[in-house]
Amino acid sequence: MSPADTLQVLDRYSLVILPALAVAEQLGIPLPAVPALLGFGALVAHGRGSIPLMLGTLAMADLAVDFAWYEFGRRRGARVLTGLCRLSLEPDFCVRRAQNLFARFGVSAMLVAKFVPGLTTIVPPLAGVVAVGRIRFALYDLVGVLLWAGLWIGVGYVFSDAVAGWLPWASTSASSWELCSAATSSSSTCVAGSTSGACERRASHRKRSSCASTRERI
Numbered sequence: 592m593s594p595a596d597t598l599q600v601l602d603r604y605s606l607v608i609l610p611a612l613a614v615a616e617q618l619g620i621p622l623p624a625v626p627a628l629l630g631f632g633a634l635v636a637h638g639r640g641s642i643p644l645m646l647g648t649l650a651m652a653d654l655a656v657d658f659a660w661y662e663f664g665r666r667r668g669a670r671v672l673t674g675l676c677r678l679s680l681e682p683d684f685c686v687r688r689a690q691n692l693f694a695r696f697g698v699s700a701m702l703v704a705k706f707v708p709g710l711t712t713i714v715p716p717l718a719g720v721v722a723v724g725r726i727r728f729a730l731y732d733l734v735g736v737l738l739w740a741g742l743w744i745g746v747g748y749v750f751s752d753a754v755a756g757w758l759p760w761a762s763t764s765a766s767s768w769e770l771c772s773a774a775t776s777s778s779s780t781c782v783a784g785s786t787s788g789a790c791e792r793r794a795s796h797r798k799r800s801s802c803a804s805t806r807e808r809i
Contacts, residue, residue, distance in 0.1 A: 601630050602639050610652035617656045619712045625743050632747020653736040657715040664716025671716045689713045701731040705739035
């Protein structure tokens, strides 16, 4: 899919695609949420989409998933972290790193967790394990997702010309490709026609030569 097609799909279904990508990251699935946020920022700069609406949609989706992880950690304890860290190459180090991060920065770690691969999945259940209050958790989680999404959308907005520059490039490339294809088809047709005409002339010549030989024999 070309960049132009990607931006067109994002323009139509951004309120579905971006929350889905954000949720996938929260579940530990490595999908390109940041490029999609950059593309959305570029679309907004050209009058397409609404940043407040997108941030509100992302916040609701994020809070729903993170609260589920939070309650899971609150009810099941450190076993949840062990289970999540089994996906990494060093499960013990994964657990210690998450615990040390929370011990050093406290609940403030939630503000930057979404910028660090892997922590966006581990920090919410860890907050439940250490018994962070629900209201406090919700506030920090909300600020964290707004910082993460707002920053990348803002970068896409500021550098919108670079992202939007893909569109004319893709259109020009498509037009050039179509012209080349048409020229190639025409050339092939001409070659085929010329070859066919030559074959017909050759066959006709052979036929006349055969008839002349027959008359001579008679």
